[in-house]
Amino acid sequence: MGKMISEIKEQPAALERLLKGERRNIAGIADRIRKLDPAFLSLAARGSSDNAATFGKYLIECENGLTCSLAAPSVHTVYKKKIDMRRGVVIGVSQSGEGDDINETLRLARASGAYTVGITNTPGSAMAAVADDVILLRAGVEKGLAATKTYTCQLMAMMMLSASLAGDRALLAALDGVPDAVNETLAVESRVREITERYRYMERCVIIGRGFNYATVKEAALKLMETSYVVAQPFSTADFMHGPIAMTGAGFPAFVCAPSGRMAAPIRKLCGELRDKQLETVIASSNPATLKLASKAIRMPVDCGELVSPILYIVPFQFFANFLSVARGLDPDNPRFLKKVTKTL
Structure with a gap:
């Protein structure tokens, strides 16, 4: 069996690990965001992670009532522009946690006053070092080049964060049924x-x-x-x-x-x-x-x-x-x- 097909079939188990392993951590991150009372939220990502971030934008705006943008990393990394990020939350999304532009976006956002969160599958990654807090996907090593289980775990992580931020116990309970x-x-x-x-x-x-x-x-x-x-x-x-x-x-x-x-x-x-x-x-x-x-x-x-x-x-x-x-x-x-x-x- 090939790597991609195998990892498609691993998704229920990967989602189960994420639900069990990150519930308390995500609740704590949501509590810190609530206390900050942010004016906006921004998501920074590339590739499949950027597609997950697109879902996150819809989710945060529809379920949490927060203005949410998709960051343009080149504003920071190529054009070298400084943006006032005070009272903002910037979330970087990367399966590897090693994307230079996403990590630089997080670093500069944090230096500009934002609270930063990394969503990654790789503990000990550069993203884990640069962000204030980290959500680990717990998908297991993804050997296939095309993202499958890390993508669906990114979607789940965002749903867990959104539901925790909203205090939506019904949705949090419903998420337990998603792996099945x-x-x-x-x-x-x-x-x-x-x-x-x-x-x-x-x-x-x-x-x-x-x-x-x-x-x-x-x-x-x-x-x-x-x-x-x-x-x-x-x-x-x-x-x-x-x-x-x-x-x-x-x-x-x-x-x-x-x-x-x-x-x-x-x-x-x-x-x-x-x-x-x-x-x-x-x-x-x-x-x-x-x-x-x-x-x-x-x-x-x-x-x-x-x-x-x-x-x-x-x-x-x-x-x-x-x-x-x-x-x-x-x-x-x-x-x-x-x-x-x-x-x-």
């Missing part, structure tokens, strides 16, 4: 494997979602670009209708992330429009009416609600990226030109 839900979701493997061969020669596609799952489609696109070299473009459903839909047509592959929740109705409407335009749609959903609109349907076995859905809905796309890479005669564990730890400024 992910374990059930692994059952989509056979269906994803079944449909993959059809897309063996696919050179480009769009992946569409919205809201909390905008992060999901960004991460799904990244996985396809990394492992299968497909030109995969992620869009929110709203942005897609504002121009990019014009580049599609009959037979154009469109992958759609369609969980339950507030975005379900507008996404279902879009799926109907894509069918009418004869696009080739692959839809992941638990809703029978939405699945009927698909060229190829992936029925999600669990509906945990919109907030938790990004952890579940990335799973079929992780499987698809792995199987498509193999079908194309590639190695998903060794993509060309890439390294596990990427350092940029």
Whole structure:
């Protein structure tokens, strides 16, 4: 069994370790943030971690009512600009904890008066040294180059922090059921494997979602670009209708992330429009009416609600990226030109 496929299946256990091992630490960090009464929060990340940060932005603003931005590290590292970070919280997200630009962003934010937190899978990393406090993902060593279990653990860490910050005991209790839900979701493997061969020669596609799952489609696109070299473009459903839909047509592959929740109705409407335009749609959903609109349907076995859905809905796309890479005669564990730890400024 390859590294990527193995680590996809390790996700329930990794999430369980995070829940058990970091609950008290995250509660303490949330308490310090509450006492600070921050004016804003900023998330700094690259790659898959940046996709997790996109989810974090939606989460913090929707659930905690705090203005939350995605940091532009080059403002600090290239343009050398100083920003007043007093009464701010800056969270760096990195599986390795060794990204120079993210760590420099944390260092300068701390020097400018911000409270800083690192979210990383690597104890003893540079990030752990530079941040005021650290949340360890506890995912175990990720040997595959494409992030899988560290990504879902990043999502979980942000949910734990948000729920603790809000004092939302119901959500904190609900998170305990997520590892089992992910374990059930692994059952989509056979269906994803079944449909993959059809897309063996696919050179480009769009992946569409919205809201909390905008992060999901960004991460799904990244996985396809990394492992299968497909030109995969992620869009929110709203942005897609504002121009990019014009580049599609009959037979154009469109992958759609369609969980339950507030975005379900507008996404279902879009799926109907894509069918009418004869696009080739692959839809992941638990809703029978939405699945009927698909060229190829992936029925999600669990509906945990919109907030938790990004952890579940990335799973079929992780499987698809792995199987498509193999079908194309590639190695998903060794993509060309890439390294596990990427350092940029």
